[in-house]
Amino acid sequence: MSHSDAQTTIEELKLRLKAFVHERDWEQFHSPKNLSMALSAETAELMEHFLWVDSQASKARAEEAARRQDIEDELADIIIYALEFANMTGIDVTAAIEAKMAANAKKYPVEKAKGRADKYTEL
Amino acid sequence: MSHSDAQTTIEELKLRLKAFVHERDWEQFHSPKNLSMALSAETAELMEHFLWVDSQASKARAEEAARRQDIEDELADIIIYALEFANMTGIDVTAAIEAKMAANAKKYPVEKAKGRADKYTEL
Amino acid sequence: MSHSDAQTTIEELKLRLKAFVHERDWEQFHSPKNLSMALSAETAELMEHFLWVDSQASKARAEEAARRQDIEDELADIIIYALEFANMTGIDVTAAIEAKMAANAKKYPVEKAKGRADKYTEL
Amino acid sequence: MSHSDAQTTIEELKLRLKAFVHERDWEQFHSPKNLSMALSAETAELMEHFLWVDSQASKARAEEAARRQDIEDELADIIIYALEFANMTGIDVTAAIEAKMAANAKKYPVEKAKGRADKYTEL
Numbered sequence: 001m002s003h004s005d006a007q008t009t010i011e012e013l014k015l016r017l018k019a020f021v022h023e024r025d026w027e028q029f030h031s032p033k034n035l036s037m038a039l040s041a042e043t044a045e046l047m048e049h050f051l052w053v054d055s056q057a058s059k060a061r062a063e064e065a066a067r068r069q070d071i072e073d074e075l076a077d078i079i080i081y082a083l084e085f086a087n088m089t090g091i092d093v094t095a096a097i098e099a100k101m102a103a104n105a106k107k108y109p110v111e112k113a114k115g116r117a118d119k120y121t122e123l
Numbered sequence: 124m125s126h127s128d129a130q131t132t133i134e135e136l137k138l139r140l141k142a143f144v145h146e147r148d149w150e151q152f153h154s155p156k157n158l159s160m161a162l163s164a165e166t167a168e169l170m171e172h173f174l175w176v177d178s179q180a181s182k183a184r185a186e187e188a189a190r191r192q193d194i195e196d197e198l199a200d201i202i203i204y205a206l207e208f209a210n211m212t213g214i215d216v217t218a219a220i221e222a223k224m225a226a227n228a229k230k231y232p233v234e235k236a237k238g239r240a241d242k243y244t245e246l
Numbered sequence: 247m248s249h250s251d252a253q254t255t256i257e258e259l260k261l262r263l264k265a266f267v268h269e270r271d272w273e274q275f276h277s278p279k280n281l282s283m284a285l286s287a288e289t290a291e292l293m294e295h296f297l298w299v300d301s302q303a304s305k306a307r308a309e310e311a312a313r314r315q316d317i318e319d320e321l322a323d324i325i326i327y328a329l330e331f332a333n334m335t336g337i338d339v340t341a342a343i344e345a346k347m348a349a350n351a352k353k354y355p356v357e358k359a360k361g362r363a364d365k366y367t368e369l
Numbered sequence: 370m371s372h373s374d375a376q377t378t379i380e381e382l383k384l385r386l387k388a389f390v391h392e393r394d395w396e397q398f399h400s401p402k403n404l405s406m407a408l409s410a411e412t413a414e415l416m417e418h419f420l421w422v423d424s425q426a427s428k429a430r431a432e433e434a435a436r437r438q439d440i441e442d443e444l445a446d447i448i449i450y451a452l453e454f455a456n457m458t459g460i461d462v463t464a465a466i467e468a469k470m471a472a473n474a475k476k477y478p479v480e481k482a483k484g485r486a487d488k489y490t491e492l
Binding site: 167 | 286298299333
C-alpha cells in the first residue's frame with residue numbers, strides 16, 4: 001500500500017508531514033532556525049557513510065545491503081525536514097526549484113559547463 | 124508558466140534534474156560522497172540566516188524581504204541535491220519517507236510525544 | 247597525569263595527533279577533502295545536543311551531567327580534526343587565528359559592533 | 370610580531386578570544402546552541418573548497434595560491450568558534466583531547482587499525 005514518486009505530488013507529502021507534526025503539537029519547535037539545524041544535522045549523518053572512501057567507491061557503498069536501509073532513512077529525514085521547512089515558511093518547493101534551475105541554466109550553459117565541475121565564476 | 128507543489132510529482136522533479144545533469148555530463152561528479160557533501164554545504168548556507176537570532180525571532184527573519192529570495196534558493200538547492208542523490212542511487216523518495224514516517228509514528232506515538240521535543244528514548 | 251590548556255601549546259597537540267595518525271598509517275585517508283567532511287560531521291554531532299532547545303536553555307543543557315561527557319568528546323573530535331587538517335596542509339593555526347582576528351577587529355570595531363550580532367556589512 | 374603554534378598555549382588563544390568577545394559584549398549571543406551552529410556553518414565553508422574534486426586532488430587544491438588564504442581563514446574560524454565554545458562552557462580542551470585520544474587508542478589499537486579506515490566496530 002505504499003506509494004511511489006510517480007504517484008505522489010510534493011503537496012501530498014507536505015500535507016502528510018503537516019498532519020504528523022500537528023497531531024503532536026510540534027509546530028512550536030519547528031522554527032526556521034531549529035529546522036535548519038535539524039536539516040544540517042541529518043545531512044551530516046548521510047555524509048558519514050562516505051567519509052573515508054573515494055568518490056568512486058562511494059557508489060558501491062551506497063548499494064551495500066548493510067547500509068542501504070540507513071542511507072534511505074537519512075535521505076528521507078533530509079527531505080522530511082526540507083518539506084517541513086517549506087510548510088512552516090510557506091515556500092512552494094516546485095516554484096523555488098524551477099526558479100533556481102532557470103538561474104543555474106544561465107550560470108551553467110551547456111556549451112560552457114559540459115563535463116566541467118568548475119564554479120560558474122570560473123567557466 | 125511555473126508549476127506548483129500541487130501539480131508536480133516527485134518523479135517529475137527528479138526527471139527534470141536528471142535531464143539537467145545529463146545535458147551537462149555531470150553524472151561523473153555526482154557520486155554519493157560528493158552529493159552528500161554538497162547537500163551538507165547547502166544546509167549550512169540556509170542555517171547561516173538564523174545563526175544569532177532566537178528560535179522565535181527566526182520566523183520573522185524568514186519573512187524579511189531582503190532574505191526571502193535567498194532562503195528560497197537555499198531550500199531549492201537542498202531539495203535539488205537530495206533528489207539528485209535519489210536519482211543517482213535509485214531511491215524512491217516517497218517510499219523512503221513513508222517508511223520513515225511509519226517508524227517515527229511508532230517511536231513518537233501521539234499520546235506520549237504530544238507537545239514534547241524529547242528524543243523517543245527519553246519519552 | 248593529564249595536561250591542561252595552560253600548559254599545552256598548539257604545537258604539542260599537533261605533534262601528538264601526528265604521531266597517533268602516523269602509527270596507524272592513516273595519512274592516506276587524511277586528505278583535505280576527507281578531513282573537512284569529518285570536521286563537518288563532528289560539528290553536527292555537537293549541534294544535535296541543542297536542536298530543539300532555545301538558545302538560553304542550551305546553557306543548562308551543556309551542563310547536564312548525562313550529556314557533559316559527550317559534549318566534551320564532540321568538541322575534542324572537532325579540534326582534533328581541525329588540528330589534523332592543519333598538520334596535513336601545513337597551516338600554522340596561531341598565525342591564521344591572529345590574522346583572522348585582526349581582520350575581524352577591523353570589520354567589527356568595538357564602537358560599532360558592541361552588543362550587536364549583525365553582520366559587518368549591516369553595521 | 371605574529372606568534373606561532375610552537376609558542377602559543379591553548380589558554381593564551383582562549384584568553385585572547387574571550388577578551389575580543391567581551392569588548393564587544395557578545396557573550397549574550399554565544400550560547401552553546403548558537404556557537405555549535407556557527408561552528409557547523411564554518412566547517413561547511415571549508416568543505417566547499419573540496420566538493421567536486423577527488424580526495425587525492427584535494428591536496429593540490431589546498432595549496433592553490435588563489436584558495437590558500439581563504440582555506441586558512443576558514444580553518445581559523447572553526448578553531449575560533451571551537452575555543453569560544455570551550456570558553457563559554459568551561460571545557461579544558463587539552464584534557465578533553467587527551468581523554469578522547471586515550472579512548473581512540475583503545476578503540477583503534479595500532480595492530481588492528483593500521484592502514485584501515487574502518488570504524489572500530491568493524492575491525
